[in-house]
Amino acid sequence: MILPDWFQRPVAIHTAKLLGNLIRVTGQGSxxxxxxxxxxxxxxxxLKKLAAQLNKTRLxxxxxxxxxxxxxxxxxLCKADGFNTVHNALGANMKPGLTASLIEATSLAGQLNADxxxxxxxxxxxxxxxxxxxxxxxxxxNLFRDQLDRYGELDTTAKLIEQGIANSGxxxxxxxxxxxxxxxxxxxxxxxxxxxxxxFHRPVIYYGVSSVDYPDLPPLDSPVAFPREVTDCPLCQxxxxxxxxxxxxxxxxxxxxxxxxxxxxxxxxHIVMAADxxxxxxxxxxxxxxxxxxxxxxxxxxxxxxxVLAALCAALTIGIQPAALNVGLDRYRGLFGRAxxxxxxxxxxxxxxxxxxxxxxxxxxxxxxLPKARLLIVINDDYADGxxxxxxxxxxxxYLVNHPTPITVSGKRAEDMALRLxxxxxxxxxxxxxxxxxxxxxxxxxxxxxxxxxxVLPTYTALLAMSLALKTR
Amino acid sequence: MKLVIAHxxxxxxxxxxxxxxxxxxxxxxxxxxxxxEVVPVGPGDTLVPEAVDFVFMGGGQDAQQMLVADDLAxxxxxxxxxxxxxxxxxxxxxxxxxxLGHYYQPYDxxxxxxxxxxxCTTVAGPERFIGNVVVVRPDGSTLVGFENHSGLTTLGxxxxxxxxxxxxxxxxxxxxxxxxVSASGTLYGTYLHGSLLPKNPSLTDELLGKALSVRYGxxxxxxxxxxxxxxxxxxxxxxxQRALVLNR
Numbered sequence: 001m002i003l004p005d006w007f008q009r010p011v012a013i014h015t016a017k018l019l020g021n022l023i024r025v026t027g028q029g030s031x032x033x034x035x036x037x038x039x040x041x042x043x044x045x046x047l048k049k050l051a052a053q054l055n056k057t058r059l060x061x062x063x064x065x066x067x068x069x070x071x072x073x074x075x076x077l078c079k080a081d082g083f084n085t086v087h088n089a090l091g092a093n094m095k096p097g098l099t100a101s102l103i104e105a106t107s108l109a110g111q112l113n114a115d116x117x118x119x120x121x122x123x124x125x126x127x128x129x130x131x132x133x134x135x136x137x138x139x140x141x142n143l144f145r146d147q148l149d150r151y152g153e154l155d156t157t158a159k160l161i162e163q164g165i166a167n168s169g170x171x172x173x174x175x176x177x178x179x180x181x182x183x184x185x186x187x188x189x190x191x192x193x194x195x196x197x198x199x200f201h202r203p204v205i206y207y208g209v210s211s212v213d214y215p216d217l218p219p220l221d222s223p224v225a226f227p228r229e230v231t232d233c234p235l236c237q238x239x240x241x242x243x244x245x246x247x248x249x250x251x252x253x254x255x256x257x258x259x260x261x262x263x264x265x266x267x268x269x270h271i272v273m274a275a276d277x278x279x280x281x282x283x284x285x286x287x288x289x290x291x292x293x294x295x296x297x298x299x300x301x302x303x304x305x306x307x308v309l310a311a312l313c314a315a316l317t318i319g320i321q322p323a324a325l326n327v328g329l330d331r332y333r334g335l336f337g338r339a340x341x342x343x344x345x346x347x348x349x350x351x352x353x354x355x356x357x358x359x360x361x362x363x364x365x366x367x368x369x370l371p372k373a374r375l376l377i378v379i380n381d382d383y384a385d386g387x388x389x390x391x392x393x394x395x396x397x398x399y400l401v402n403h404p405t406p407i408t409v410s411g412k413r414a415e416d417m418a419l420r421l422x423x424x425x426x427x428x429x430x431x432x433x434x435x436x437x438x439x440x441x442x443x444x445x446x447x448x449x450x451x452x453x454x455x456v457l458p459t460y461t462a463l464l465a466m467s468l469a470l471k472t473r
Numbered sequence: 474m475k476l477v478i479a480h481x482x483x484x485x486x487x488x489x490x491x492x493x494x495x496x497x498x499x500x501x502x503x504x505x506x507x508x509x510e511v512v513p514v515g516p517g518d519t520l521v522p523e524a525v526d527f528v529f530m531g532g533g534q535d536a537q538q539m540l541v542a543d544d545l546a547x548x549x550x551x552x553x554x555x556x557x558x559x560x561x562x563x564x565x566x567x568x569x570x571x572x573l574g575h576y577y578q579p580y581d582x583x584x585x586x587x588x589x590x591x592x593c594t595t596v597a598g599p600e601r602f603i604g605n606v607v608v609v610r611p612d613g614s615t616l617v618g619f620e621n622h623s624g625l626t627t628l629g630x631x632x633x634x635x636x637x638x639x640x641x642x643x644x645x646x647x648x649x650x651x652x653x654v655s656a657s658g659t660l661y662g663t664y665l666h667g668s669l670l671p672k673n674p675s676l677t678d679e680l681l682g683k684a685l686s687v688r689y690g691x692x693x694x695x696x697x698x699x700x701x702x703x704x705x706x707x708x709x710x711x712x713x714q715r716a717l718v719l720n721r
Contacts, residue, residue: 145488145534381719387603387604387605387619388489388490388603388619388621388666388667389490389619389667390489390490390491390493390619390666390667390668391490392490392493393490393491393492393493393496393668393671394487394488394489394490394492412719413715414715415672415708415711415712415714415715416672416712416715416716418708418711418712419671419672419708419709419712420493420671422704422705422708423493423496423497423500423671428702428704428705428708429704431708433711
């Protein structure tokens with residue numbers, strides 16, 4: 001379709017908005033990507049043109065884990081400081097999804113009603129998207145080898161993100177604790193041959209965790225080896241030495257052969273992981289006057305505190321007022337299901353997704369520290385869960401050995417879970433197997449005494465099934 | 474009576490839940506009043522062939538696999554050969570299986586020599602085999618597990634398959650075979666994760682019985698007569714049955 005530009009864009013936006021509304025009204029999906037696809041079909045430069053209207057800040061977030069939470073918290077912080085903020089909130093993190101989020105905030109005349117854009121971007125889409133959104137900053141959360149995707153392509157992912165940063169022309173906000181992420185600053189200092197980059201000085205801001213305390217964690221009867229990826233130096237491939245591991249392969253490292261080491265973070269976090277709450281204390285050295293503050297984190301799991309640290313670092317980097325941070329954090333509601341506290345029949349229920357050993361490690365530490373918790377573990381092995389449940393054997397279920405109340409296991413692979421708990425040392429008499437997920441849920445709920453709460457550890461499809469069942473009651 | 478398990482490279486080959494196999498050996502031994510000791514053997518460590526009764530080696534990611542192959546060749550090849558000659562029972566899974574064989578031929582570089590204890594060779598294939606597996610053993614019993622490999626393994630004359638795939642691809646997706654057992658009947662290789670031994674207790678007992686008989690002879694067989702706890706046996710059996718039902 002060849003149309004003059006002044007005509008093309010309004011038509012593209014008009015059609016896409018109409019389509020978005022139509023999808024929502026008819027209930028045919030959530031309308032997150034399709035309007036973007038259609039808009040881009042009508043005007044291939046739509047993303048570029050709309051993003052260019054974001055006159056305060058454009059920021060992209062990439063990495064393998066924690067993108068959605070970090071982007072959600074950051075958008076909430078920006079809004080709390082009074083900025084009209086566009087954010088691809090529903091996890092549609094490729095070009096059409098980004099475009100759709102901008103269309104949503106655009107008037108029919110083509111005028112974007114926003115000054116800040118916070119974009120969660122899929123790693124593989126980042127190089128192309130960066131050419132169009134030209135983000136001022138790229139925040140890189142981490143590079144975890146997905147437990148379910150064992151193809152050893154982490155180097156490829158790192159290169160894609162580096163290309164995306166190079167293409168943006170902007171700076172980077174990096175997790176100092178992840179060697180492959182902090183190495184991006186070293187790689188990007190050299191003029192990039194493939195992109196014809198000029199090698200100019202890109203600003204680099206680091207965030208990192210200085211220490212983590214677990215005041216309520218019961219000690220293990222015997223030590224369990226932490227399942228972590230063995231990480232070699234990204235620059236010279238010699239082994240890295242760690243003084244401290246915080247989460248998976250994240251921590252305080254230095255190379256045993258070359259000068260590569262964890263950089264000093266501009267924004268440091270000290271995290272206290274108590275059983276029923278976590279606290280993040282940050283120390284910020286971004287400006288001339290150091291700034292310190294303490295934030296309660298209303299999401300379980302160390303990874304969520306690290307995501308919040310990343311979002312706070314980004315907010316301070318782009319000039320969000322410190323006064324807005326607590327408000328913004330307060331207003332953020334955890335992503336669906338990742339850590340959902342709710343009342344069912346007036347009884348407290350917490351759901352914490354488990355899907356791989358590293359994530360489960362944190363969830364189990366939290367669950368084991370909860371004094372008045374009844375546990376329901378639901379293991380499915382459908383496609384979205386990852387078909388391979390071998391990871392159960394790498395996760396430290398030994399933390400539950402001294403759990404005072406019976407543990408119910410459910411889902412398609414309930415027996416594997418029961419066996420894993422028995423091998424961990426949980427007495428067989430305290431294990432209950434009930435295949436039907438909602439049946440198990442309600443019998444656990446009915447057994448709650450007084451001030452007990454139900455803590456559910458489901459895999460992805462189990463979580464989805466329970467959330468749907470609870471919604472449609 | 475004591476069983477010494479050498480767990481090779483536990484920190485490097487630790488992403489596939491293969492640790493469960495060591496736990497299963499320990500539990501089934503302890504249930505019968507047999508003491509079990511697990512000795513982690515990492516890069517640079519030496520393996521004492523006379524001191525071990527069972528050797529386990531799991532699978533890892535490519536980078537770790539290369540490191541391990543190099544360390545095996547440098548520091549452990551002789552000891553592993555001597556242990557195998559002593560009759561020490563060994564189980565290699567996935568990468569561990571491939572390294573018990575003659576060599577692994579990657580897609581775009583020189584072959585990586587293995588220990589040559591199992592008469593088989595592996596060549597990188599174009600496709601990755603991922604999915605649940607059900608194996609039928611020569612005696613009609615079943616094994617359940619999960620495979621995730623692109624290496625294609627071809628068996629030589631000196632080994633027999635562990636079994637035949639009823640579901641899944643097995644050694645190479647062609648001949649229906651899965652795994653390998655040496656002519657001596659003491660060296661085992663397989664692609665089955667899952668973990669394998671916890672939900673295949675008959676195989677666990679087979680390995681345990683053979684391992685004990687080397688050091689303790691008849692006394693080992695007598696020890697194996699002790700029943701394991703019925704509750705544990707029931708959980709293991711139902712996990713096995715459940716996998717069969719789901720993959721029918």
